[in-house]
Amino acid sequence: MKAPGTAVGLAVLTASTVSAADDLDWTSLALLTKAADAQVQPVIDNKASYYAGSPRGIARAVRQLVTPFVWPNSTFHHDEALLPHITEMLDVLTERQHCDGTYTVGNRHSPPDTGFLVEDFGIMVRLLEGDGHEASPPIADTIRAILVKAGPGLAKGGVHTPNHRWKICGALARISRITENESLVSRIDEWLAEGIDIDADGIYSERSPIYYAAVTNPSLLTVAYELNRTELIAHVRRNLELSIEHAEPNGEIENVHSRRQDQNQPAGDNMSGFYPQFREMAIMDGNGRFAAMARLLEERVGHTLGDYLASVIERPELAAKLPEPEEPFKDFSKHYSDAGLVRWRRGKLTASAFGGSDWFRAGQQTDFYNRFASGLSTNPTMFRAWNGGLVVEGVRLVPNFFTMGHFRSNGIAFGADGAAKLGSVMEVPYYLPMPADLRNENGTYALGRSVADGRFYAMLDFENRPASMRRLKTDVTISPTEAGYDIAFEVTGERDVELTIELTFRGNGTFKGMEEVVGEDGTKTHHLIEGSGEYTLGEDTVTFGPGNGEGMILTDAGEQYSWHRGSFGLAGHKVYITGTSPMSYTLNLGFS
Numbered sequence: 350m351k352a353p354g355t356a357v358g359l360a361v362l363t364a365s366t367v368s369a370a371d372d373l374d375w376t377s378l379a380l381l382t383k384a385a386d387a388q389v390q391p392v393i394d395n396k397a398s399y400y401a402g403s404p405r406g407i408a409r410a411v412r413q414l415v416t417p418f419v420w421p422n423s424t425f426h427h428d429e430a431l432l433p434h435i436t437e438m439l440d441v442l443t444e445r446q447h448c449d450g451t452y453t454v455g456n457r458h459s460p461p462d463t464g465f466l467v468e469d470f471g472i473m474v475r476l477l478e479g480d481g482h483e484a485s486p487p488i489a490d491t492i493r494a495i496l497v498k499a500g501p502g503l504a505k506g507g508v509h510t511p512n513h514r515w516k517i518c519g520a521l522a523r524i525s526r527i528t529e530n531e532s533l534v535s536r537i538d539e540w541l542a543e544g545i546d547i548d549a550d551g552i553y554s555e556r557s558p559i560y561y562a563a564v565t566n567p568s569l570l571t572v573a574y575e576l577n578r579t580e581l582i583a584h585v586r587r588n589l590e591l592s593i594e595h596a597e598p599n600g601e602i603e604n605v606h607s608r609r610q611d612q613n614q615p616a617g618d619n620m621s622g623f624y625p626q627f628r629e630m631a632i633m634d635g636n637g638r639f640a641a642m643a644r645l646l647e648e649r650v651g652h653t654l655g656d657y658l659a660s661v662i663e664r665p666e667l668a669a670k671l672p673e674p675e676e677p678f679k680d681f682s683k684h685y686s687d688a689g690l691v692r693w694r695r696g697k698l699t700a701s702a703f704g705g706s707d708w709f710r711a712g713q714q715t716d717f718y719n720r721f722a723s724g725l726s727t728n729p730t731m732f733r734a735w736n737g738g739l740v741v742e743g744v745r746l747v748p749n750f751f752t753m754g755h756f757r758s759n760g761i762a763f764g765a766d767g768a769a770k771l772g773s774v775m776e777v778p779y780y781l782p783m784p785a786d787l788r789n790e791n792g793t794y795a796l797g798r799s800v801a802d803g804r805f806y807a808m809l810d811f812e813n814r815p816a817s818m819r820r821l822k823t824d825v826t827i828s829p830t831e832a833g834y835d836i837a838f839e840v841t842g843e844r845d846v847e848l849t850i851e852l853t854f855r856g857n858g859t860f861k862g863m864e865e866v867v868g869e870d871g872t873k874t875h876h877l878i879e880g881s882g883e884y885t886l887g888e889d890t891v892t893f894g895p896g897n898g899e900g901m902i903l904t905d906a907g908e909q910y911s912w913h914r915g916s917f918g919l920a921g922h923k924v925y926i927t928g929t930s931p932m933s934y935t936l937n938l939g940f941s
């Protein structure tokens with residue numbers, strides 16, 4: 350066979366590792382080829398809807414035609430029927446590029462979003478320039494012109510989020526290598542000099558596994574490869590080690606601590622974005638656990654990996670045989686202190702305790718306190734568990750305390766006893782009369798935000814007004830037991846506050862030991878009043894209890910949500926356990 354594309358590798362991982370076709374991983378290549386071939390017809394069929402959408406979608410769609418066209422093992426290899434579609438789509442992309450070199454992808458004239466297109470354009474240029482078909486060089490020239498024009502826009506432009514910086518660096522690195530424009534590198538250096546936003550545990554500052562996997566890791570590897578910045582590789586390696594600790598064998602990854610939109614998205618097989626990095630680093634490091642993760646993702650989501658074929662044609666060393674896989678999922682317990690997360694894994698049982706909400710993080714600043722916003726971590730789930738195929742999606746607590754919403758822990762401690770300790774004090778003020786020297790003869794006071802609880806605004810000059818406080822103190826201790834976990838709640842301070850512990854279960858298993866409660870809207874839930882309940886899904890079971898008597902079931906996410914008609918509900922089957930403050934109650938969770 351014809352050796353795949355042109356190798357341009359520097360020191361990071363060189364083409365010398367795959368001098369012969371025998372050195373290639375044909376298991377992966379066959380899978381990637383099949384997945385890539387499956388993308389061709391849908392692109393052609395849906396061309397009109399791509400044109401109606403963003404240029405980012407069009408660029409990816411062209412790449413999905415170009416890749417099989419240049420690949421000898423594709424059923425579309427040098428299929429000239431693809432050519433008119435490719436040139437037509439590239440004409441649209443040429444036309445949509447702004448004078449400043451950027452594209453509008455939702456965000457107007459967006460340098461980081463243009464970075465996504467540059468990735469596709471860069472790969473396509475190399476694929477086409479390494480291809481023997483006579484139609485390929487002129488198509489490559491069209492794309493080169495787009496890249497040349499994009500350079501100055503990306504080298505001048507700005508960002509909104511932390512990962513955008515690395516996306517721009519990756520894009521500039523590609524353009525600078527392909528167009529041999531050294532002057533673009535100074536902007537990369539300016540961004541990189543800020544330092545990479547990764548903590549000691551390997552978690553990037555947005556704490557968003559699904560999004561940083563898709564953006565930061567591959568961007569850093571691109572800069573490392575294109576510009577031989579080998580020092581960047583260590584960040585990716587740390588993040589991949591971390592990602593195994595945060596992953597499940599079902600392809601899911603912990604995102605309870607995320608600051609981005611994945612904090613409240615349904616969990617699922619969301620790790621396909623990690624496949625390229627697990628593969629690259631497995632080969633680079635000879636790391637068997639990374640190899641096992643790459644294989645796991647091939648098995649679980651192989652049909653979604655078609656886009657990666659282009660990368661292994663561009664860099665055949667990425668298609669080298671993987672090292673011998675080693676079991677990636679080992680027993681451990683670990684405190685991720687910056688993210689406020691504790692994870693335990695024991696055989697088929699994994700659990701997370703979370704106390705790293707930004708809700709309290711800047712508690713001293715009224716601007717942050719009790720604030721739900723894009724870019725902040727606000728998930729109130731304090732505990733999750735995966736027991737084989739059975740998932741306890743979340744344990745949460747809602748106190749009926751001035752529409753403050755869920756309990757969120759103000760930090761997390763992890764003791765030598767192996768227990769995680771969570772806690773918070775909710776403070777709600779009643780405002781007292783304005784001191785005489787601050788009265789306003791016209792009755793006009795500054796419009797401001799209620800200081801200690803941040804729930805509402807009024808023209809009462811809260812900042813300068815004395816207040817008396819109502820307080821509710823909650824302490825939670827999560828301890829591993831032989832059969833599972835004990836979650837001990839101590840709620841003190843304000844008396845007679847109704848409390849609801851909400852347990853959410855994933856899947857359609859069967860419940861035992863409780864009465865079903867049918868809500869006004871027909872939703873079916875359970876209230877555990879006495880004894881213990883049980884949930885079974887397939888071969889896995891969890892028991893929970895004891896019940897804590899009759900009581901009021903609260904589900905209110907808090908005034909900031911209800912004012913905007915929002916909610917922070919978890920999808921799944923609910924069981925409620927109720928109580929009243931002061932409450933000293935231990936929830937026993939047993940898994941088998």
Ligand SMILES: *[C@@H]1O[C@H](CO)[C@@H](O)[C@H](O)[C@H]1NC(C)=O
Binds near residue numbers: 350351375421422
């Ligand atoms: C790839 O293509 C070559 C040449 O056409 C062929 O010999 C080989 O069997 C193909 N391999 C796979 C896995 O399709």
Ligand SMILES: *[C@@H]1O[C@H](CO)[C@@H](O)[C@H](O)[C@H]1NC(C)=O
Binds near residue numbers: 501502528530532
């Ligand atoms: C190289 O990049 C610089 C900075 O963006 C730009 O001004 C210049 O025109 C580019 N040179 C070429 C040959 O594209």
Ligand SMILES: *[C@@H]1O[C@H](CO)[C@@H](O)[C@H](O)[C@H]1NC(C)=O
Binds near residue numbers: 360
């Ligand atoms: C790449 O960087 C490494 C050090 O990180 C150095 O040893 C190597 O010579 C560099 N390779 C090239 C091609 O510049």
Ligand SMILES: *[C@@H]1O[C@H](CO)[C@@H](O)[C@H](O)[C@H]1NC(C)=O
Binds near residue numbers: 559615616617618619
């Ligand atoms: C994660 O997977 C779930 C279930 O398949 C899906 O609904 C969700 O959109 C995915 N999230 C992301 C960010 O891919």
Ligand SMILES: *[C@@H]1O[C@H](CO)[C@@H](O)[C@H](O)[C@H]1NC(C)=O
Binds near residue numbers: 789790791
């Ligand atoms: C009260 O209103 C009057 C008339 O508008 C204005 O002249 C005066 O400055 C106001 N006093 C204060 C303390 O704002």
Ligand SMILES: *[C@@H]1O[C@H](CO)[C@@H](O)[C@H](O)[C@H]1NC(C)=O
Binds near residue numbers: 857
């Ligand atoms: C549970 O059953 C409902 C109704 O039959 C179905 O819509 C839903 O997809 C099922 N959920 C799961 C996780 O299997």
